[in-house]
Amino acid sequence: MHLFYTPAIEPSCQQYFLTEEESKHCARVLRLEKGAKLQLIDGRGGLYTASILDPHPKRTLLQIISVTHNFNKRNHYLHIAIAPTKNIERIEWFLEKATEIGIDEISFILCKRSERKEVKTERLNKVVTSAVKQSLKAYHPLLNEPINLNKLLTQPFEGQKFIAHCEKTGKTSIDAELKTGGRYLILIGPEGDFTTDEIDEALQYGFKAITLGESRLRTETAALEACFEVNFLNRKG
């Protein structure tokens, strides 16, 4: 069954018009006809089944058959704040993989040693949306605009806060600290790592320093490792 991402739909909807772009894709590209069944996700946990009432190429009308709320809702909330890499493709595949595995929110932090200061979140959001559809996620991860690290540090966050840095000392493993079923914010530094000042400031704001193992990991690999660990520990917990 073909899947559409329709953030505008509401659980109360009996019928729903696809957007012009979606209608074109549905009626012209996929050539779906009246009566064909579709799946819709709203990005907020809603998974809908619908059938086509009118396969109009600009305003396809759907009849909503059923809706499942909180589809595959996870038992935790993961927010990863990562310094964008020089090669943006590395961030793109992190977003794809993290979406497949399970993530709720991503922020791009600008650090002292960041090699990249600009991020086209609109384009990256398309990568996330396509991963959401490919892996049948009813929840669409939230992508935030780039923010300076020191500003992010001062923002309130209800949950456990971690910083993964490459300095040798003063770190614990995440599984020793993580409380399952919780909310987590994890900071991943740039290619050149966080500066000592940045780490100290994060610790002052209640972030706990964690290690992601002995291997020397690229920025995007470290972020994915953190994503894997949080989901794995919550699966077991």
Place this chain on the structure above:
Amino acid sequence: MHLFYTPAIEPSCQQYFLTEEESKHCARVLRLEKGAKLQLIDGRGGLYTASILDPHPKRTLLQIISVTHNFNKRNHYLHIAIAPTKNIERIEWFLEKATEIGIDEISFILCKRSERKEVKTERLNKVVTSAVKQSLKAYHPLLNEPINLNKLLTQPFEGQKFIAHCEKTGKTSIDAELKTGGRYLILIGPEGDFTTDEIDEALQYGFKAITLGESRLRTETAALEACFEVNFLNRKG
């Protein structure tokens, strides 16, 4: 310090000639001069420190200063057998990431539903080598030529054997089965998953069916998830 991958070097070497390609890179590209220090890895656990005696553009001569054996040797052995994906780039990044995180051997299995039957292992081996250098691994993962699944199943393997498939029933989680410090062979199927016959045959040959969580993962993501889990569990164990 610049790092070179020199599989031909032996721990007994006092001096060593870089290959013509390495010499060119060392003397012409990096413009390293006499006395400059280098790191060498042999891919078998040896990490060497050397200094340049003669920065010859075709046969650079090095003086070996010290050698560390079994550098960052892991406590386990991981062999992942994966069905190559239609888009080979997905295999390339799996190889890069798995090398960073920790893997010892990769096989490409040809299954009933494999979308790709051919793999250029020579090219893929270059991807692995570059990840080995980037993440400072003294061990170079072994890349095997493609092999039919049923042939791989019959090959002897000393250790735990797992098959990760997408069918709903009869699966256990890897952390319930995995004995830390062991040897593991994990099968990852093609985009269309293993057939029921392939799964049954694997079970007959002593493979245990495992789940990698509830998420619908792409082939390369599933393989990386398995790689993460095995390394994570062995770090904790």
